[in-house]
Amino acid sequence: MSNLQHKPHRNTIAVENAKIIERQDFPGDQVILRVHAPEIAASAQPGQFAHIQCDPALAMRRPLSIMRVSAKNGWVDFLFKVLGEGTRLLANRKVDDLLSIMGPIGKPFETQMKHSRPLLIGGGVGIPPMVFLADSMREVKDAYQPFVIMGSEVPFPFKTQPSQIMVPGVPGDVIAAMPLMDDWGFASRLARLQDYPVCFNGYVTDLALTWLDALS
Numbered sequence: 001m002s003n004l005q006h007k008p009h010r011n012t013i014a015v016e017n018a019k020i021i022e023r024q025d026f027p028g029d030q031v032i033l034r035v036h037a038p039e040i041a042a043s044a045q046p047g048q049f050a051h052i053q054c055d056p057a058l059a060m061r062r063p064l065s066i067m068r069v070s071a072k073n074g075w076v077d078f079l080f081k082v083l084g085e086g087t088r089l090l091a092n093r094k095v096d097d098l099l100s101i102m103g104p105i106g107k108p109f110e111t112q113m114k115h116s117r118p119l120l121i122g123g124g125v126g127i128p129p130m131v132f133l134a135d136s137m138r139e140v141k142d143a144y145q146p147f148v149i150m151g152s153e154v155p156f157p158f159k160t161q162p163s164q165i166m167v168p169g170v171p172g173d174v175i176a177a178m179p180l181m182d183d184w185g186f187a188s189r190l191a192r193l194q195d196y197p198v199c200f201n202g203y204v205t206d207l208a209l210t211w212l213d214a215l216s
């Protein structure tokens with residue numbers, strides 16, 4: 001059977017029967033699924049999402065942001081937190097299962113790359129689109145050095161680590177970062193409301209203001 005079924009919307013949205021090729025589980029009922037969906041991987045842009053059939057028995061699809069894609073290898077990553085019935089059923093799906101995925105949907109971010117230091121802020125389900133946006137900036141890494149701020153009130157869906165990248169304007173003891181960003185050479189910092197070692201204690205927007213105030 002062809003992976004691509006049809007393109008229901010102005011030839012830009014595909015519905016693919018996507019095989020789950022990797023699954024990672026994180027504390028706080030959070031899951032990352034990597035699926036083989038080459039049509040969606042080829043055309044998705046940061047800020048877009050997909051509608052996922054969580055289980056064949058559940059007709060209504062659930063929207064999830066696209067977190068990363070590899071157009072070359074044809075995969076798409078989603079990060080989700082179990083909330084209700086749909087995401088609970090999705091969390092039961094295993095490697096090699098097929099998921100019907102409709103996407104990419106939505107207006108991509110409009111990035112005006114006028115500034116060499118874009119500030120990317122995302123909390124909770126806002127994390128995946130910022131990962132995708134940062135990933136897209138790697139191609140222009142010499143020109144743009146984003147500062148990525150992420151927040152979560154459940155454990156972060158990755159193993160946090162002290163950053164190797166200093167950020168002037170951010171308190172020196174706030175060094176918790178997303179390892180992927182360090183790997184990409186991008187500065188990142190993490191914020192939480194509960195006091196948590198080496199994270200900023202407050203909202204993501206408070207950390208952003210602290211940084212911006214120090215710059216001005």
Ligand SMILES: Cc1cc2nc3c(=O)[nH]c(=O)nc-3n(C[C@H](O)[C@H](O)[C@H](O)COP(=O)(O)OP(=O)(O)OC[C@H]3O[C@@H](n4cnc5c(N)ncnc54)[C@H](O)[C@@H]3O)c2cc1C
Pocket residue numbers: 049060062063064065066079080081082083084085086087088125128
């Ligand atoms: C654009 C977008 C991107 C998102 N990206 C992410 C992401 O990257 N990661 C993430 O974790 N979450 C994301 N979310 C949130 C995610 O979509 C919800 O957590 C998910 O839909 C919850 O579904 P559920 O069935 O588990 O929860 P439920 O609370 O059971 O249902 C979710 C919603 O669907 C409605 N609903 C359920 N069943 C029916 C029905 N039969 N008829 C009518 N309405 C029904 C409910 O009223 C409820 O509002 C995103 C949401 C949007 C809109």
